[in-house]
Amino acid sequence: MARLQFHPCGNYRESYGEELRIFETDYGRAALLAGLVLLFAVVPFISSAYFLYVINLAGIAVIGAVGLNILIGFTGQISLGHGAFIGVGAYGAAILATSLHLPLFLAVPLAGCVTAAVGMIFGIPSVRLKGLYLAIATLAGQFIIEYVLIQWEGLTKGTMGIVLPQATLFGLPISGDRGFFYLIFALAVFMTWTAKNLFRTRSGRAFMAIRDNDRAAEGMGIPVFPYKLLAFGISSFYAGVAGALWAYYTMSITPEPFNLDLSIEYIAMVIIGGLGSITGSVFGALFISGLNEILRSLFDLLTNLPLLQGMELNPAALRQFVFGLAIVLFILFEPKGLAEVWRVVRSNFRLWPFSY
């Protein structure tokens, strides 16, 4: 369906199929293809090892944030336990790889499935609860999973952590940041593509109906609870895959990073990116990962300034403050997130010179 034309200046859609289209014109498709080619063929070869490390972590964050947006932004169920779910994925992969000696291509999806099961268990309260009660229930889930990760020493080795074996894919060792770049971004692109298309299917539309009005959805014959559980499952699967990749990439894991702060970080990605927008969650994940790195280098810069040499600066303090400020500012001034900014910028170009 080659439609090499510019965006129409109004809504001229004639069928539901047209409404559902991802790319309004072939230019969008071409731009995305060009972007992907740039990403896979150019980026890993021109960036330094450190930069590659940063964008690899950002790629993992993209997977997690897209998953969380499926739950919060598209189904309207708040989860404050996603940090713990990512931990479950990481530990799932680590245990599968060390105890059962499963190869990577099995361990990662299986870790995702384990996390999906755990996520569905913690989604069960959504039968009776919604809104703030559900948020609190998932908060409890976060603390309970954290406790299990630390205390179940027979399985998780407690605070000692687990060291993972070298990642291999079909006999080929995945080594270095460049190898992981391809693994992480192939998965990130694939999973983002799946998520984007999920909302063109029956289940995806059911999710959105539940978000918009759960009583109306029930009235229209959508079985609300199974779909809520499914949303928890899919979202946790994404979290699990993100965690598994994290575990393989960092080679050793401990329970510490998977705390409430990580959950908050992921919700921040979703909110800053824009609720209910897959593109937005990609932006949000990149924004937060970038912010983390900028803050780190800013802190290095500040500690090296002769003026501030005598002061005892705390890296956590600066990070906490700026992070909180970013969340607050986005909620107050751009609650629809970066996706909205992107839309406004694009429509400005499109409507030029008569933009409003």
Place this chain on the structure above:
Amino acid sequence: MEFFLQLLINGISIGFLYGLAALGFVMIFKSSSVLNFAHGELVAIGAFLFLTLVTSAKIPVLLAFPLTLAGTFALGFLIERVFLRPLIGESLIFVIMLTLGLASMFKGIMLFVWGGNLYMFPDFLPSWLSFRGAGIYVPPVYVLSTAVGLVFLVLFGFFFKYSSQGIYMRSVADNQPAALSLGVNVRRVFALSWAIAALVAAMSGIVLGIINGINVHDLTSIGMKVFPVVILGGLESIGGAILGGLIIGLLETFTGGYLSPSLRDVIPYAVLVVILLVRPYGLFGLVEIERV
């Protein structure tokens, strides 16, 4: 038996503190339906403000205490005015995330100013407050926390029952549009509830600081302990907050004493999940859960 009694008394005093911390939380929720995730930070700010006034500014304790309360009252007012007011009517996730963002900001500021060290208040409690007998010893601060808990419970009971502002607050909690149309100044009610909540949080922060010392991370974690307490007691109930605090406090100390110290911190959340599944409106909350 002595061990049991000692645990019982510790549990009750800790419980009153949890109840006190939860009181402020309930205050905000009751009037504006905002779930305040920054409550632990308010607790910590109160304790640190008091610490600075007493140790650095060398103000006598009896003067520093009202000053701290006044300062946190103003802070609560300011938070509502600057951050929460634009969000009236926005969806829940934004409100939750805003308070989480505020929590992060406050924590950052506190870490920047005071660092992550453990501070101690100078010993100023008179020893006649302590209680000794029947083989158990109750330190003065536990007596103080119980007394403060009881006093505030009674005060708030009267405030909500008889004072005009208290009745306005209840009316706003009950039905916001109706209260608005009857001429209740809803904005002032919101601002006042935040201010009072910050004040109560500061109270509990000071007492907690006397017991455990003052540390940013320890005090802010109280903010998360509040959730099991308020859900158990019922999100709208003042008395329920105190009772929930007592139950959670006792549960924690007995688990820590008899089962395992590591289980202590997670048991309230396990209870929380069970309550949410069985009786989500808590012991004294309003039964208005809809099942969808």
